[in-house]
Every structure is written in C-alpha cells, then in structure tokens.
Amino acid sequence: MxxxxxxxxxxxxxxxxxxxxxxxxxxxxxxxxxxxxxxxxxxxxxxxxxxxxxxxxxxxxxxxxxxxxxxxxxxxxxxxxxxxxxxxxxxxxxxxxxxxxxxxxxxxxxxxxxxxxxxxxxxxxxxxxxxxxxxxxxxxxxxxxxxxxxxxxxxxxxxxxxxxxxxxxxxxxxxxxxxSAGPLQGRRVLVTSGPTHEPVDPVRYIANRSSGAQGAAIARALAALGAEVVFVTGPASVPPPGGVAVVCVETAREMLAAVEAALPVEAAVFAAAVADWHVAGASARKLKKDAGGLANLEFAENPDILARVAGMKKGRPRLVVGFAAETDNVVENATAKRARKGCDWILANDVRHETGIMGGAENAVTLITGEGVETWPRMGKDQVARQLAGRIAAALA
Incomplete structure (x- = not known):
C-alpha cells in the first residue's frame, strides 16, 4: 500500500x-x-x-x-x-x-x-x-x-x-x-453531529442527550474512504475525528449557517440532533427565581436544516441522508419523516431510555430508502458508520 x-x-x-x-x-x-x-x-x-x-x-x-x-x-x-x-x-x-x-x-x-x-x-x-x-x-x-x-x-x-x-x-x-486512494477520494461530503444548545439566558440552555458519537464515527469512516469531510458539530461530549475540517457551533441557527457555508458537497449526512425550538427573545441576563413564580418561556421554531438542504432547487447534494430518533412506531414515523423532509435516505433508531442508544456505544438502525426498508443488527457505532460509509461510496460511484 x-x-x-x-x-x-x-x-x-x-x-x-x-x-x-x-x-x-x-x-x-x-x-x-x-x-x-x-x-x-x-x-x-x-x-x-x-x-x-x-x-x-x-x-x-x-x-x-x-x-x-x-x-x-x-x-x-x-x-x-x-x-x-x-x-x-x-x-x-x-x-x-x-x-x-x-x-x-x-x-x-x-x-x-x-x-x-x-x-x-x-x-x-x-x-x-x-x-x-x-x-x-x-x-x-x-x-x-x-x-x-x-x-x-x-x-x-x-x-x-x-x-x-x-x-x-x-x-x-x-x-x-x-x-490509500479510497472510493471517495476527491469527493466532498458534509456531516452534522452532536446536539445543539439553545440559550435561555447566559447560564442556562435547552439541549438533548446526544453525545455526537455516531456523527463523529460517520465522519471518520467517510474520511477513511478518502472523502474530504466538512464536520459541523454542536457541543458534543466526544472529540471530533482527525483528518476532517471541523466547524463548531452552538445553536441550530448557527448550524444552518455553517451547513450553507460548506455547500456545495456531493453527499450530506445530517446526524446532528438539532433542537426543534429555541427560546424566543432569550434573556441577556440570568433569570431570577421570584418567590412563588415560574419563568414564562416563549418558544419559536428552529430552521429545518435537513428539509432546507433536501429541498434545494440548485446545488442540492446528490445524496441527502437524515436521521430519525424515535421512541415509538419507529419505522412508520421515520418513513413519514423521509417523505416530509424530501431526503434520499433516512436512518431510524429507537432512542427510548432503556435501549441505551442515545449517548451509548452501540446503535441499532433501520435504513429507509426509496427502494425499501432494511434493518441492521445492533452493533458498535463505528461499525454502523463504516457500513453507512460503504453504502454512500457505492451510491456515489
């Protein structure tokens, strides 16, 4: 070699x-x-x-x-x-x-x-x-x-x-x-990863339990196949992989801006667990707990990054891959999400607490494409990443 x-x-x-x-x-x-x-x-x-x-x-x-x-x-x-x-x-x-x-x-x-x-x-x-x-x-x-x-x-x-x-x-x-000249040599790929943090005030934020491990593993696997990877990550608890261009963000709106700046790419994998909402008019000062009172938070919808990229009329990636973290009716909900977002593939996983998947070392995914539904056995997140990277390489060949 x-x-x-x-x-x-x-x-x-x-x-x-x-x-x-x-x-x-x-x-x-x-x-x-x-x-x-x-x-x-x-x-x-x-x-x-x-x-x-x-x-x-x-x-x-x-x-x-x-x-x-x-x-x-x-x-x-x-x-x-x-x-x-x-x-x-x-x-x-x-x-x-x-x-x-x-x-x-x-x-x-x-x-x-x-x-x-x-x-x-x-x-x-x-x-x-x-x-x-x-x-x-x-x-x-x-x-x-x-x-x-x-x-x-x-x-x-x-x-x-x-x-x-x-x-x-x-x-x-x-x-x-x-x-090694891998099958993705010379191809530019985007991967999003990790959670987003949506501020409530300067010291508090709304987030989720995503560790960013699966997104980091996907970026690493794509880079190993020779891809030029742009890795846009929220505040993950795992370090980013080496050999990729890392863009660190905090909020969903920052992630959208970073994604748009990274385009054009041949494939985009949206593995980030992006918050659906942010606090409208987040306080510039720490909110105080008044006696007997509760903070009244008003929410606004975050941009739908996956749908926005999948629906691009010009410069759309050849392959757009989304993730669906579900707690019930996993395949049905993910199938509906794929149609609603307009992405090519979607990987669904069951993130109920008892599965240990969100934040854990393993994943069990179902790949949903235009050709059908394919359930993968539970395996380590690195192995899931390598299997997905191979499928992406075959799709772009």
Missing amino acids: LASKRILLIIGGGIAAYKVLDLIRRLRERGATVTPVLTRAGAEFVTPLSVSALAGRKVYSDLFDLTDEAEMGHIELSRSADLIVVAPATADLMARMAGGQADDLASTLLLATDTPVLIAPAMNVRMWQHPATRRNIAMLRGDGIGFVGPNEGDMACGEFGPGRMAEVSEIVAGIEAVL
Whole structure:
C-alpha cells in the first residue's frame, strides 16, 4: 500500500522519539521512501547517524543550510512528499503549528506545505489536558491536520493518563489510511453531529442527550474512504475525528449557517440532533427565581436544516441522508419523516431510555430508502458508520 510513497518525517523532541527508529524501518519495509527532518530537540533523543542509517537518506535539520537553500530546499522538501508525518508531536511543536510560526526547518516546512499532515502527539498528561493545548488541538483539527493517538498509559515521568505516543503499528495504519486512494477520494461530503444548545439566558440552555458519537464515527469512516469531510458539530461530549475540517457551533441557527457555508458537497449526512425550538427573545441576563413564580418561556421554531438542504432547487447534494430518533412506531414515523423532509435516505433508531442508544456505544438502525426498508443488527457505532460509509461510496460511484 505504501510502495513508492514519499513520506517526510519530522522528529520532535521527546522520549518517544526512540519509537521513530522502528517507524522508519516499518515504513521502508512497506516500500515507502522516508525523508527525515530532525529538530534540535529531537536530536537530544536520537542521533542523526542512527536516523540516516535507517532511512537510507540524508537527515535535514538546519533551515539555513546554504547548499539546500540556494534552491529553496525547504520549499522543495515540503512539496515533494505525499504525506508529512510529525512524530513525536510535542506540545511545543503543536503550539508553533497552531500559531503559524516558522522559526526552524520543521515549522517552516509545515507552514509552507499543501501536503496532508498527520501528527502523533506525545507529552505529559497534564500538558495534554491543559486548556492551551486543547485550544491548539481544536485549531489544528480545524485546519485539517490528522491525528493518531495519543494513547493512555504509563509515562516516562512516572504519571499515567492520555499523552503517550501511539504505537508504531498504529501510526503505520494511520499513514496507510491517509495515503490509500479510497472510493471517495476527491469527493466532498458534509456531516452534522452532536446536539445543539439553545440559550435561555447566559447560564442556562435547552439541549438533548446526544453525545455526537455516531456523527463523529460517520465522519471518520467517510474520511477513511478518502472523502474530504466538512464536520459541523454542536457541543458534543466526544472529540471530533482527525483528518476532517471541523466547524463548531452552538445553536441550530448557527448550524444552518455553517451547513450553507460548506455547500456545495456531493453527499450530506445530517446526524446532528438539532433542537426543534429555541427560546424566543432569550434573556441577556440570568433569570431570577421570584418567590412563588415560574419563568414564562416563549418558544419559536428552529430552521429545518435537513428539509432546507433536501429541498434545494440548485446545488442540492446528490445524496441527502437524515436521521430519525424515535421512541415509538419507529419505522412508520421515520418513513413519514423521509417523505416530509424530501431526503434520499433516512436512518431510524429507537432512542427510548432503556435501549441505551442515545449517548451509548452501540446503535441499532433501520435504513429507509426509496427502494425499501432494511434493518441492521445492533452493533458498535463505528461499525454502523463504516457500513453507512460503504453504502454512500457505492451510491456515489
């Protein structure tokens, strides 16, 4: 799968850098050409000689190498690769990527490229959980940077938690997924996910129990098949997938604006649990509880995003897929919803509390199309996502 693929490998400074030596070996075993870039901090953990010996190529480290820079070597390096991999991606290196800095060879290459980038973060658990790092992660995901890991486990510092760099086999699998020309290669797809939060006042809102797990899994599965995915998500409790363009919203009206901005697309999957109503004239101040009195909330209808896109006369996606979360007469209600909304497919699921589906790890869906009704067995949400992504790929072929 990696035969003749050119990988530019940027080695950051962290104890996990020792794994990169094995990563180089595994990539070359699969036929890839690996061009290493060793940061100054990375050279504190692995030597240029060991990296060069395993890669079979020169190790680049200095932005101002006169021989290379006479021909704008940093531009050539950044453009000649099929994929740029950063491993380990330290907190500092991720921060510089997010900030668009270009103060050494590695950061300059990352800023000067239009090549896909996959990073394998590695850092102390507190650094990974720090708000500054979380902001940088969100920014990098929004820029389309792919992530593999980190994992949870024991660290060199003696602490335990998320921040341990992914294993070599996981990084190789991530590289293969990015570089494999899937059936959706070059096709742009939209996925909405998560709940929406409709404000009552500055501290209260109306929401639902959606975790966003199914929508995130669908986006991840479509990206694995090569699609360019725009992922519009409400305030979900699960992180967005890597390798997709993430647009974060709060309300249904914000989600509609983000969806319209993402068009045109070839397929749109509306997995978000969008609130049907919002509070008309939400208070700019916190509502106070008067003695013996109840707040009088007046509701207004939210825009119907699915129906609006499905009913477009110009620029409508070739395939529009909706979801129907039902608690009774699941198939009948979902079938009626498909006709009412005008979408091509609808996936119905039973979200009664006892099913554990909304917010849970599994799903049991019924696919309703113009050809009929197809009930899928209960399975993990990732498996549901892969099955749906395959059907979408076949429909667009």
